[in-house]
Amino acid sequence: MATPGAPRRTYTWIAAHTPWSAWARRNTTFTVAAIPPALPALLGLTYAALAPGRSPVPLVLVLALCPLLTTLQRSRFWALLGLDVPEIVRERSWWTPRGLAERLRSEATWRQYGYHLLVSPLAAAAGALVVLIWACGAAGASVYAWCWILPADTRTPGWTGEYDLVTTAGVLLLLAAPWAAALAARLDASAAAALLGPNRSRELERRVEDLAESRAGVLDAADLERRRIERDLHDGAQQRLVALAMNLGIARATLTDLPPEAKAVIDEAHREAKEAIEELGSLVRGLHPAVLEDRGLDAALSGIAARAPFPVELTVDIGTRPGATIEAVAYFVVSETLANVAKHARAERCSVRVVRDLAPGGAGRRGDLLRVTVTDDGVGGADPAGGTGLVGLRKRVGSVDGTIMIHSPLGGPTVITVELPCAL
Template sequence: MAISGAPRRIYTWIAARTPWSAWARHHTVFTVAAIPPALPALLGFTCTALAPGRSPVPLLLLLVLVLSPLLTTLQRSRFRALLGLDVPEIVRERRWWSPRGLAERLRSEATWRQYGYHLLVSPLAAAAGALVVLAWVCGAVGASVYAWCWMLPADTRTPGWTGDYDLITGAGVLLLLAAPWWAVLVARLDAFAAAALLGPNRSRELERRVEDLAESRAGVLDAADLERRRIERDLHDGAQQRLVALAMNLGIARATLPDLPPEAKAVIDEAHREAKEAIEELNNLVRGLHPAVLEDRGLDAALSGIAARAPFPVELTVDIGTRPGATVEAVAYFVVSETLANVAKHARADRCSVRVVRGPTPGGAGCRGDLLRVTVTDDGVGGADPSGGTGLVGLRKRVGSVDGTIMIDSPLGGPTVITVELPCGL
C-alpha cells in the first residue's frame, strides 16, 4: 500500500536526512573544507604557543594582513561552491598591493571585520570541522565494532565483553546520526558569521544605496524639469507664435475686406475667435509646464501671477531670501497653483492666504534643516478628503517626489489649512 499525505512527507524528510544522504555529505564536505583556509591562523597560534615569551599580535596580524585577500577569496569560493551562499565582494578603489590601497584597507572597518573572521571564526570553524570528521570516524568505528573485533587479541576479551560492545555499537550509531546535524549547525553558524564579517556592512551599503538613489532621483527630476522647459520654449517660440500670426492675419482680413459675403465674414470671425481661444489655452498649457516668470524672476513673481488670476482675493506672503533649487521652486509653484485651483472648484471660499517662508522648522529636540514651508489657508466649507479625488493625491505625489511632506487640516465647515514642507537641499 502506497504511503500518502503527511506520513509520506515525514518519511521523505527523514530519508533525505540520513547519514548516507546527499544532505549529510554536502554539509560534511563544507565543514571539512573550512580547515585549509584556517591553516595560516592555526600556524600563527602554534608559533605563538611555541614561543610564549613573544606577543602573538604582531605575528598574527602580519600573517593575516599579507594573506587576507587570498583567504577571503578562498572563503567566498567555499561558500559559493559548497553552500550556494554568495558573499558580496567589497568594492575597493585601489589595488591592495599599492601603498594607497594598503592604507585604505588598514583604515577600513570592513578589513578589520575580515581580520576578525580569519583570526577567530575561521579557526573555530576548522576545529568544528575536525570534530565533525572525528564524529564520523568514531561513529563508523563504534557502529562496526562487531565487524573488526575479531582482529583483537583473544585475551583482551573479558567476561561480558559482548555487552560492552553493544554499548559501543549503540554509541557509534548515535554518533553517525548526530554527525550530520552537527555539520549543519556548524555550517549555519559559519554562514552567518561570513555574511556579517566577510561581506560589506549592510547598514553602510543601505546608506550608500539610499544616497545613490537620491542622487539618481535628483538627476531624473532635473532632467524632467529641463525637458519641461524645453517643451515650454518650443511651444512659446513655435506653435504659439504661429497661432498669434494666424490670429493677426485673420483680424487683418476681417478689417480690410469689408465687401465679403456675410457667410465668409462669419467664417473669418469664427476662425479668429477660435485662434484667440487656442492661444489662451496654449498660454495656460505653457504656464502649466514651466512658467517663464518662475525661471526669470523667481517664486515671488510667479506666485503673484497665480494670485492675480484667482477668482477670489488672495493674500500672498513670500519670504524666502536666497532662492532654493529650481526643482523645489517648481514643486512649490505647482503646489500653490493646484491648491488654488482646488479651492476655486470645491471650497466655495471668499478669500485665501498663501504664505511661503524658508528656514529651519522646529521638530522635537532639534530642527528639520533648511526647508521651504508653504501654507495655504482658505475660509471655505472644509471637508477636504485626500481619498475623495485626484487633486490632493496628485499634490501628495508631487511633494513626495522631492522628499517633502504635506499636512491637510480640513474640518467640516472650514477653514482648510494645507501645509507643505520641501527640503531646499535638492
C-alpha cells in the first residue's frame, strides 16, 4: 500500500532531475570542464598518430605536465562534484634526482599517466557529446520557432508533420542530456578514484600497519601505567599499612594495662591491617607481578600454581622470552583461567602447558606463537556467554591478535587453548 508521502517524494525526485535542475547543471558543467585538461593529451596523441616515428617531444611534454594535470583534475572533482581525490604522499620532492627516480618507478605515477592519456581524452569526448546532445535537443525542441523565421515560400508541403517529429526528438534529447552527463560524471569519478589517488590496497595495508603500531603503543603505555600503579601501591600505601600493623602490634604487646575493651579494639585493628596488607599484595600481584618482570613467565606461573586450591601440573617450555606484553597476557590468561576453574568447574586437578612454537609461517600457520593450554577435569559446560569470565579473557587475548579456543562438553574435561603471536 502506497504511503501518503509517496506521490510527493516522486514529484520531488522528478523536479530534482529535470533538464533545468541544479543536478543537471552540475553534471553538465563537470563533464564539459573535462575538455580543457584533456587538450594537451589530445594534441600529443594526435601528433603521435599523424606523424609516427617523428620527434616524441609533444608526448614527452604531456608526460612532464602530469603533476599539473593531476592537480587540475583534483580541483575539478572537488569544486564541481565535491569529490576529494586524495593526493599521493611522496617522500621526496620531484625536482630532486631521487624524487624523480621515485616517481618514475612508482606505480601510482603510471596510473596517473593512464588516466591522462586514456581516460581524460575519453572524458573530454563525453563532454563534447553531452554538449552536442544539449545543442541538438535545444535546436530540435525549438524548430517551430526557427521555421517561422524562414520565408513562407520555402516551406514544403507537410512540413508541420516533419517538424512535429523533430520537436519530439529534441524534447527527448533534452530529457536524456542530464542523464548522459550524470553517467559520464560517474564513470569519470570512478576512474579518477582508482587512478589518480593512492592505491586502495596499499593504503589499507599502510593503515593496518599504522593501527598495529598505535595499538602496540597503547598496550605498552597501559603496561607502563600498570607498573607505575603497582610501584606506587607497593612503595606508598602498602608500606603505610605495614607501619600501621607494626605500631598496632607494638601497642598490643606493650600496653598491657588497658581495659579489655581497648585491647579487643587494638587486636581487631591489628588483624584488619594484616588482612588489608594481604589484599593489597594480591592486588599488586594482579596488576603486574614483579616476579614476571624479574624472573620470567615460568617463575610467575609457578606462584599462581602454588596458590591454586587444587593441584596444578605446570609445564613451561618457551626458550627465549617473548615480549613483555605477550608475557603479561599469557600470565593473566593462566591466572584468570585458574580463577574460573576454582569458581565454576569443581575440578580436582588442572594442568597448564605453555610452549613456544617457532615453526615458520605458512598455509594455516602464523609463525612464532606462544601456545597456552589449560585443562581441567571439572564438570565442563563453560560458555563464554554465560558470564564465567571467558568474555574478558577473549578480549584480553584479542587485544594482541591472539586466538582462543574453548572445548568444554558437559561432564568435562575443559580444554582452553590460547595462541599469542610473539612478533608483537
